[in-house]
Amino acid sequence: MPEGHTLHRIARLHQERFAGAVVRVSSPQGRFVQGAALVDGRVLERAEAYGKHLLHHYASGVSVHVHLGLYGTFSEVEGSMGAPVGQVRMRMRGTDFGTDLRGPTACEVLLPPEVDALTARLGADPLRPDADHERAGARIRRSRRAIGALLMDQALIAGVGNVYRAEVLFRHGISPYRPGTSLTAAEWDALWADLVELMPIGVETGRMHVVRTEYDTGAPSYDKNRPRTYVYRRQGEPCRVCATPVAHATMAARNLFWCPTCQPG
Template sequence: MPEGHILHRLARLHHEHYAGAPVRVSSPQGRFADGAALVDGRVLTHADAWGKHLFHHYDNGAVVHVHLGIYGEFTESALPLAAPVGQVRMRMRGVGHGSDLRGPTACEVITPGDVDAIEARLGPDPLRPDADPERAWARIIKSRSAIGVLLMNQAVIAGIGNVYRAEVLFRHGIHPERPGKSLSRSQFDEVWADLVELMRIGMERGRMHVVRPEHDHGAPAYAKNRPRTYVYRRAGDPCRVCATPVLHKVMGARNLFWCPVCQPA
C-alpha cells in the first residue's frame, strides 16, 4: 500500500499541473461517472493530502477524495493521452498534462465538511506543516499496545505504512513489541523527527531512502529498482549492522521485520 509520502507527492504534482484552471474529468471505466460530472470543467483550486488520503478541491465546493488502498495508482502523462488502458476509474486532463487513476479503494466526491470529518479521525501527519506530534505522544504514552501496532494505526500517526514502521524502529533500536507506554519522551521525539525527515526525502525523490550512507552497501534491495532497507522484507538475511539474521512475524495482519540484536526486547 502506498505510504503517505506518495500521496503528498501526488498532491504537489496535481496542484502544479491543474490548480488555477478548468480540469476535464471523466471516468472511462464508468464507476465514477456521476462524481466526474460534478467536477468536470470546474477549476481545481488546490490539492492536498493528509496521511494516505488525497483531496482535490474545486471552485464549486466539491472535493474529490482518493484513497489508493493496496492496488490503486496514478499514471501521469503529457497530452494528448492515449486511449484508456485497463480499468481507469478517473481521468484528468489539464493544460498539457493528464492523469489516470486505476484501482483505488476510494474515489468519490465529498463536501468540505466530509474532509474535516476524515481529517478529524486521523492522527498528525509528519509531512504536514500543521502536524501536532503531541497528539500522537498522548496516545502512545497511555497505550499498552505494541509500538509496532501503534505506528500503523492511522488515528495515531497518519501516513505510516509497513516500510516506514519497520525501518524507523530499527533506526532507533526499538523492538516492535514494546508497549507504547514504555517509550521515553526522548525516544518518541527522535522517532517523530526521523519520520519527518525520511518521509520528506521520500516525497522529494519518489522513493523511500531509509538506510544511512555508511550502511548502504552489501546485499541488494528486496526488489529491483528499490533502495536498500535495513530489515523490511529481509527475513533470514544478515542485519546490515550486526549480521544477525533478520526476524519476521505477522503483527496486526501485516508482516513485521526486525533485528533481535539491534532491537533488543
C-alpha cells in the same frame, strides 16, 4: 499499499499541473460517472495529501477524495491523452497534462463537512506542517499496544506504512513489541524527528532512503531498483549492523521485520 510520501508526491504534482485552471473529469470505467459530472469543467483550486489520502478541492466547494489502497495507481500523461487503457476510474485532463486513476479503494466526491470528518479521524502526518506530534505522542504513550502496531494506526500517525514502521524502529533500536507505555518522551520525539526527516526524501525522489551511508553496502535491496533497507523484507538475512538474522512475524495481520539484537526487548 503506497505510504504517505507517495500521496504527497502525487498531490504536489497535481497542484503544479492542474491547480488554478479548469479541468475536464470523466470516468471511462463508469463507476465514477456521477462524481465526475460534479467537477467536470470546474476550476481545481488545490490538491493536498493527508496521510494516505489525496484530496482535490474545487472552486465549487466540493472535493474529490482518493485512497489508492493496495492496487490504486495514477498514470500521468504529458500532452494529449489517447484512448483509455484498462479500467480507468477517473480521467483528469488539463491544458497539456492528464492523469488516469485505476483501481483505487476510494474515489468519491465529498462535501466540506465530510472532508472535515475524514481529516478529523486521521492522526498526525509527519509531512504536514500542521501535525500535532505531541498529541500523537501522548496518545501512543498511554497505550499498552505494541509500538509496532501503534505506528501503523492511521488514527494516530497518518501516512506511515510497513516500510517506514520497520525502518524507523530499527534506526532507534526499539523493539516493535514494546508497549507504547514503555516509550519515553525523548524516544518518541526522536522517532517523530526521524520520520520528519526521512519522509520528505521519499516525496522528493519517489523512493524511500532509510539506510545511513556507512551501512548502505553489501546485500542488495529486497526488490529491483529499490534502495536498501535495514530489515524490511530481509527475513533470515544478516543484519547490516550486527549480522544477526533478521526476524519476521505478523502483527495486526501485517508483516513485521526487526533485528532481535539491535532491537532488544
